[in-house]
Each structure stands twice: as C-alpha cells, then as structure tokens.
Amino acid sequence: MTGTPDLHADDLHRSAQDPALAAIGFLNEVMSRYPEAISFAPGAPHPEFMRDIDTRALTDRFVAHLVDERGFAPDSAQRALYEYGPAQGLINGLVAEALGADQGIRADPREIVITVGAQEALLLTLRALFRHSGGDDLIAIADPCYAGIIGTARLLDIPVVPLREGEAGLDVDHLAAQCREAREQGRRIRACYVAPDFSNPGGARMPLASRHELLDLAEREDLLLIEDNAYGFTATEDDGLPGLKALDSRRRVVHVGTFAKVGFPGARVGYAVADQRVQHGDGERTLAEELAVLKTMTTVNTPPLAQAVVGGLLLDHGRSLAELGRSKAQRYRRNLQCLLDALDRHLGDDLPPGITWQRPAGGFFVRIDIPVAADLALLELSAAEYGVLWTPMGQFSLTDRCDRQLRLSCSYLDPDQIEQGVKRLATFLREEAAA
Ligand SMILES: Cc1ncc(COP(=O)(O)O)c(C=O)c1O
Incomplete structure (x- = not known):
C-alpha cells in the first residue's frame, strides 16, 4: 500500500480489531504459509x-x-430459483419435516427462518433479543466456544458473560450464579448460547439431566437458550440424546442449525427455529417472522439457488437430515477413533507429564492439555519445525482457562494423514511442550 492512510483503525467499529474476529484470518494465513504441514486446524467437512x-x-x-x-406453475417454479425470494425462506416446509422426523422438533414452517448459514441465524437472533447495544442485558456463553458467537456479540456490542464448560457440557449452576449476580447489579442475562452436543471447540456433551436442569433454569430466570446443533448428527443412533429444542415444552429455546456439515458449507444455508410468540398491537407474530423482518436488512433473502440445492439434497435423502448426514457421520466417527487411537499409540506409553486429552464420543474435535502456553508462537514452531498444525484453544475463550490447550480437528483428513500428523505432533509435544 502506498500514500497516506485515509482512515484510522480507532475510528472503525472496535470489533474490527477484536482478537476473536482476527483469529480465523490468522489461522488461514498460517496454513497457507505451510502448505506441506498436516493440518488438524480446519473444522471443515471432508473434501471428498x-x-x-x-x-x-x-x-x-x-x-x-x-x-x-x-402448486407452483412450472415456469414460476423455475423463476423462483432466480428471483428475489421470501425473506423467511423457500425450504421451511422441508426443514420442518426433517426436524420433526429426525430430532423430535415439532415446528411449523412459520416458526422457521432460513438463513445464510448458522452465522446469520445467530446474528439475527442476537439483534432481535437485545434491544440496546451495550445495555444491561447480557448474553451468557458456554466457554470455550465457537468464535462465531463471540464475534457476533462483539459486532453488536452485547456484553458477554463466560460460563464454565467441562466435559459434561455447560455448568448449569454457574449460569444460575451468574443470573443472581447480574440481578444484584441491576442487569439481567437475557439469553444463553450453548451447544449441548459435541461443542466446538471443547467436544463437550451435556447429559440428559443437565439439559432438563438448564431448561428449568431458563424458565425460572426468564431467559432464552440459543441452541447450536452443528455436530449433533455425529452421534450414533443408539447414543442419541434429545436436543434442547426437542425437550422444550415452554418455548424457551431458539434452535440454530446449519447445512454446512451435513450438506456442504459453500451453500451457506442454515436456519433458526424460533417458535416464541411476539405480541404486537395488531396481533401476534412468531419470533422467526420477526427475524425474517430483520433479515430483509442483512441479506434480503437466502439465495434461492442455494436453498434449492439444499432442498434437493433433503428430497434425495428421504426428507431427513439424519439420512443426509449418515455416511458423513460414519466417516467422522471413524476419523475420531483413528485420532484417539493414534494419540494412545504415539503418546500413551510413557506419557509426558502435564499432557492429557479428552475422549469425546462424537463431533470433530479433541482437546489436548499441555504444560506450556499453546500460543501462536508455539503454533508457528510446530508448523515450521515439525510440519503439523493445530488450533490454540485460547482463541475460543474469553478467559485464560484454555491458554494451555490445543484443539485437533479430525474432519478434514484421511486416516493415514491422521496417523502421520499425530506422529509429528507427538514428537513436537515431547520435544517442545514437555521440555
Ligand atoms: C458451533 C458451530 N456452529 C455453526 C457452524 C457453521 O456455521 P455456518 O452455517 O455459518 O457455516 C460451525 C462451523 O464451523 C460451528 O462450529
């Protein structure tokens, strides 16, 4: 770049400089600098x-x-792909059918809005639920968490309260304590973001009893739960647990989903199930309908072509998300097992002190605890000297609890790459982290 700058970063919205938003760009940049390295970084679907x-x-x-x-006439059905479409979506009926059949979520098409990825669903939901930016309403977020929710809160200037998340998922008692504390300060927790099934990046899963406790707490404290279910499809059939929305008899849950993992991410199609009733002077609307009104000012409508492709995928797979995700889930479970086996093989004997990892039953991610800071400098060393990439967990956290953790993703690699990558990682950890 030449000449004098035209603007100063301090004059832009502060989210543009927020580390939470910069993290993804940095990871992509490291990966492009070390194309030969085996990368456990991307949480992307397998290219095959x-x-x-x-x-x-x-x-x-x-x-x-x-x-x-x-009941479309043939030419208007064809045109529907190329024209502007309804803000609330074109495939709501198919998504409602699939959610009912697979996940026990009973939703009317009017209670669903089709969005540009789960990311837009999160943005619209937060915008709708938080009347003022930087006000007394807070969002509680299970921590560590998906960068997309922290980034959205930052973009909208919504104050965030991090909640502890362990291997058994969100700590519900911690949420209760935070609700009390907020009340004492004249504030309130308006909503809580949680991924109960194989969270990203923690790989945590909430047991059934905690799901019920969380729903009861949401009712008592009058808050809404924003459930993100990107990885639920990787559970085995006999290991499936009902999601929060399936258990939600009191309309406390906004359920956010994506076709990025069961379908493909380039479609950029996601959805929110928001069946809450909103009172207006002249009647009632669903929260999904409100989100669709806001959507006319973000992306206008989700591209009809992309929705048609996703609709076609659902029709081709018996109108079932589970069917659409079945072979993918099998591959991801196999990859996860390969990753855990390779960690046992290459690190398990004579385990260096301070190194442990958890054993999730699904999802894409395994978290490793190490005895030194898992920061960007260590990542650079790992890539340059050992040819292996991972993600520092600190990037997904609002606290320093994850500073000595790294995340491995198994979704993008093949078993032989996983084996080779873990071998390199084991050498790196023995020589650098345990030194
Ligand atoms: C927890 C979580 N939610 C949602 C998404 C996907 O969002 P989108 O549909 O915007 O690609 C991801 C993708 O990485 C994710 O990890």
Missing part, C-alpha cells in the same frame, strides 16, 4: 463429500417438488 454434488440435478428435483407438491 464435495466431489459428487450435482447441483443441476438437485435444483431440478426441487423445482419438481415446487410444481408437484406446492
């Missing part, structure tokens, strides 16, 4: 699942569905 997507066949399938089942 992108190979055989026939978008033309999928959109044709969806157009036929519009004509045969939804």
Whole structure:
C-alpha cells in the first residue's frame, strides 16, 4: 500500500480489531504459509463429500417438488430459483419435516427462518433479543466456544458473560450464579448460547439431566437458550440424546442449525427455529417472522439457488437430515477413533507429564492439555519445525482457562494423514511442550 492512510483503525467499529474476529484470518494465513504441514486446524467437512454434488440435478428435483407438491406453475417454479425470494425462506416446509422426523422438533414452517448459514441465524437472533447495544442485558456463553458467537456479540456490542464448560457440557449452576449476580447489579442475562452436543471447540456433551436442569433454569430466570446443533448428527443412533429444542415444552429455546456439515458449507444455508410468540398491537407474530423482518436488512433473502440445492439434497435423502448426514457421520466417527487411537499409540506409553486429552464420543474435535502456553508462537514452531498444525484453544475463550490447550480437528483428513500428523505432533509435544 502506498500514500497516506485515509482512515484510522480507532475510528472503525472496535470489533474490527477484536482478537476473536482476527483469529480465523490468522489461522488461514498460517496454513497457507505451510502448505506441506498436516493440518488438524480446519473444522471443515471432508473434501471428498464435495466431489459428487450435482447441483443441476438437485435444483431440478426441487423445482419438481415446487410444481408437484406446492402448486407452483412450472415456469414460476423455475423463476423462483432466480428471483428475489421470501425473506423467511423457500425450504421451511422441508426443514420442518426433517426436524420433526429426525430430532423430535415439532415446528411449523412459520416458526422457521432460513438463513445464510448458522452465522446469520445467530446474528439475527442476537439483534432481535437485545434491544440496546451495550445495555444491561447480557448474553451468557458456554466457554470455550465457537468464535462465531463471540464475534457476533462483539459486532453488536452485547456484553458477554463466560460460563464454565467441562466435559459434561455447560455448568448449569454457574449460569444460575451468574443470573443472581447480574440481578444484584441491576442487569439481567437475557439469553444463553450453548451447544449441548459435541461443542466446538471443547467436544463437550451435556447429559440428559443437565439439559432438563438448564431448561428449568431458563424458565425460572426468564431467559432464552440459543441452541447450536452443528455436530449433533455425529452421534450414533443408539447414543442419541434429545436436543434442547426437542425437550422444550415452554418455548424457551431458539434452535440454530446449519447445512454446512451435513450438506456442504459453500451453500451457506442454515436456519433458526424460533417458535416464541411476539405480541404486537395488531396481533401476534412468531419470533422467526420477526427475524425474517430483520433479515430483509442483512441479506434480503437466502439465495434461492442455494436453498434449492439444499432442498434437493433433503428430497434425495428421504426428507431427513439424519439420512443426509449418515455416511458423513460414519466417516467422522471413524476419523475420531483413528485420532484417539493414534494419540494412545504415539503418546500413551510413557506419557509426558502435564499432557492429557479428552475422549469425546462424537463431533470433530479433541482437546489436548499441555504444560506450556499453546500460543501462536508455539503454533508457528510446530508448523515450521515439525510440519503439523493445530488450533490454540485460547482463541475460543474469553478467559485464560484454555491458554494451555490445543484443539485437533479430525474432519478434514484421511486416516493415514491422521496417523502421520499425530506422529509429528507427538514428537513436537515431547520435544517442545514437555521440555
Ligand atoms: C458451533 C458451530 N456452529 C455453526 C457452524 C457453521 O456455521 P455456518 O452455517 O455459518 O457455516 C460451525 C462451523 O464451523 C460451528 O462450529
């Protein structure tokens, strides 16, 4: 860049300089500098699942569905793909059917808004629920957590309260204590973000009893739970637990989902189930309808072409998210097992002091505790000298509790790369972290 700058960073919204928002860019940059390194960093779907997507066949399938089942004339069904569409979405009915069949979530299409990824669903939900920026309403977030929710809160100037999350998921007692503390200060926790099934990055899963406790607490404290279910599909059939929304008989949960993992991330299609009733002078609307009003000022509508591709995928898989995700879930479970086995093989005997890892039953991620700071300098060393990349967990946390932890993702690699990568990681940890 040449010449004098035109603007100063201090004059821009402060989220542009927030480390939580900068972390993803930094990781991408490190990966591009070390293309030969084996990377346990990306939480992205395996590239093989992108190979055989026939978008033309999928959109044709969806157009036929519009004509045969939804009463569209053939030319207006075709046009629906290329014109602006309804802000609330085109595939709400199919998503409602799939959620009902697979996850026991009973939602009317009016209670669903189709969004540009789960990310937009989070943005719209937070914007709607928090009347003022920087006010007395707080969002509680299970910590460590997905960078997308911290970033959204920062973007909207919503104050955040981090909550402890252990291997058994969100600490519900901690949330109760934080609600009391906020009340004593004349503030309130308005909403709580939680991923009960195999959280990113912690890999935590909440037992059934804590899910019920959390729902009861939400009712007592009059707060809403924002449930993010990106990785729930990786549970085995006999190990599945009902999500918060399936257990929610009091409309306390806004459920956020994505097609990024069961489908493909480039579609940028997600959704929110928001069945809460909102009173207006002239009647009632669902919260999903309110979110759709806000959406007209963010992305106007989720691209109909992308929705048609996702709709086609659902139609091709018996209108079932579980069916759509089945072969993917199998691969991710196999990869996770390979990763855990390789860690046992290469680090388990004569385990260096201070190194431990957890054993999630699903999801993409394994967390490793090490005895030194897992920071960007250590990552750089790991990449340059040992040819292996991982993600510092501190980037996903609002506290310093995760500063000596790293996250490994198993989704993007093949078993032989996992084996090779763990071998390199074990050498690196023995020589650098345990030294
Ligand atoms: C917890 C969590 N939620 C949501 C998403 C996906 O969001 P999107 O649909 O915007 O790609 C991810 C992707 O990494 C995630 O880890």
